[in-house]
Amino acid sequence: MGTTTPRVAVIYATAQGSTREIADFIGAYLTARGAAVEVADVEHAPELTPFDAIVLGSAVHDLALLPEMAEFVRSHRHELQTHSLWLFSVGLGPALVGPAGRRIGHVVPRKIAALRDSITPRDFHAFAGHYERAGVSLPARALYRLLGGARYGDLRDWSDITIWTDTIAQALHLQQAQATPTHP
Template identity: 55%
Template structure:
């Protein structure tokens, strides 16, 4: 009886300040712990996808849109991605917002991102919170952040949510439970 080889997964990311890279690295490590063959790449150095079964793509959100290199990659590779198992995630402030207005805004997918999600048709799209440092942020932006329910600055990433999403990918691929527990950065 021949056993099925582990699925080959490319985890691609576009980052501005490192939060998205850290999350992508965590996802790749977690998928490897589940028995997958996962490789991590900056989206600008993405591999040829011909031997890849599943593609996980993440991008930071700036100005209500994915980073330009992520948008360009997704649009340029629509035909190839249509034949792959694709999972998308973004990293921004929305998921960290609290209060009634903040939670409502945080659940909304920005129009430009929604257009890309519609075009790519991933198996799942999710948004994670990133890091938001107070230094260098204008008074106006800090005020808006507080009004929308931003409670604190710093590392706002929810590693349990990232692990749950990564485990969801692993389950969908029929991978076994992780043999080791990945520690977040």
């Protein structure tokens, strides 16, 4: 990286906004550390060539990244492999605290693992997102509770997100932030 300002693209796919808020926070944090950051949803992703590093993030539905992120990864696989790359997902698994849920929640679903392995990011991290009770069937709510779902609502762990983003900043040799951006 030298003395030039590292350019970072943070590209995300969101279903209900939770992943966008995490991507915005990551972008703000890396900006506060001195990077030139562009945050964009996957449908408006910038040309990747000018960037030194790329952070990809997607919500998880049906044990897979959202289709638009999966398609982006497949169609840009070779280009992504030439950049410093990080990948995160946002889903329910990391929020499960029961004995069975902890085991299940730490397993990377097969479709996500295959996509991750096709681009070999420096790191992959799964974060919890939002899980609202409204509109969820009784059997699904029962399963959630059985697996150790302790509560509904915003399940994101912002300190975990900050720590992970800090590892990206360190890998890019960014300066210390004067202030840490706030999260939603």
